[in-house]
Amino acid sequence: MPSVVTFYRFVVVPEPEALRHTINSLCEQHGLVGTVLIAPEGLNATLAANTRHSLEAFIVDLGTDVRFKNLNCKWSSSRADNVVFDRLKVRVRPEVVSFGREYQPSSASGPRIAPEAWNAFIDSPQVTVIDTRNKYETEIGGFPNAIPANTVSFRDFPKFVERELDPSTDSKLALYCTGGIRCEKAFQFLTEQGFDQVYQLDGGILNYLAEVDDADNLWSGECFVFDQRVALDSNLRQGTYDQCHACRRPISASDKRSKHYLFGISCHRCINETSSNQKDGFRERERQESLARNRGHRHVGALQHVSAGLHQDSSE
Template structure:
């Protein structure tokens, strides 16, 4: 079994490049893989290792590096044969989650609610339940009654949010995403648009699944994640979906039985989105990757998650 930890923190980083160097030295020495995004607005990371204690120690190191600020770390697992990530990538960006603007410490955000409070909001007819994830994520799992924001990427949120609020005729909004980070920026945007009240699921779907069991768990389906596991089930274990290497969408066993599915080349969702030339390129990439794997190597064209 592999272990995975995800966390984010909006805090002012004066010198993210210095933090990058420290993290590269420490995490690489521990054999940790994953992705860390740094910006002046904070940190956003998902890391993987075969031993959970190693990840816990890494989280502790990062908390010390950030002046003992506490990270809201969320743990999950992957199958033993799943690498989760191929390598460690630590990057300095303009934003830790792309939205088109940074989040400042003075910016007002939504009210964070725990899982129990969230279940109460699910039953409130006066609250608009909003799933702010992308359409391909929502397709495989959601909370009952949630309205999809209707985006294919998070940066589209602002253009869709006001329209959804007007269509639903509600000014109180409860929103959720995978780990909570998108809700930080989205809730601020909704408040700027004039929402009366905004609630956000603290820690996102991952924290909810970690803390709620049995009949009290209202989540339906699986949860998409941005690594090689593709999805997680209610127990935060690796799910049953695969991924189309052409369009990166999650695909089920039924999807793979479609006449439009060709491994690494196309699926029912992207068959009409790529040209014949692109499909040829995908096919050639798959052949080269298979040859490299047979030699015990990784092909340079393999997606570097």
């Protein structure tokens, strides 16, 4: 069963291109695929391999750089018949998660709530729980009584705060996201806006699902992930959702029964969001991929599904 590791680290990276070369070489050496984003503010990665041992060996080698020792790694798995990533992509970006403002690694990060303490913490009537993820993520899973940011992109989070939150009434906030990285940036922004009690779920949803027993688990639904598994269940195994190749939103089996669902072209959510020319392009891409599959090859268009959708966000 393929293993997947997700991690990030905010740290000053004065030489992102040199680090890109180093990490790319290490990944190739250990036979890894996935996405690594590098920026002056740090790195953000999701990597997969046929064995967990290969990933662990990579983490050890990466840790020889003191900046990346003791990473908080989140582990999950995939079905044996599923390709989590088609290839390795190690890219330099302005940010490791798109927010429109650079994170300051030298600034204090928010206080963490351990997964084991999260249930009691969010049960308090004084706590406002905020799901910092995008709308298409929150639609398939979440914690009870959480307020979803309902963003299309994480860049929209400041608008949500301005519209929905007030430091005088929402005095104690509890943030959560997939793996923790978006909460780091959200914390800095919220404290700049005058919120002085901002907490975050340590390690995000993935860490909560790994650490909290099923009997005590308050998570409902599945957790969207930025790879070809689409979503994970409460046991961190590949979930039941597929993905619309036009807009990247998760789609269920019932969604596929919609008259607006055409494989590779549209779903009920994006049917009115793309032009006729775009749909023609999707049809041609699907035709080329079908020909490639019949020849036993993988068409280059298939490699671009994760990055070519209408609703893009950095992997977490």
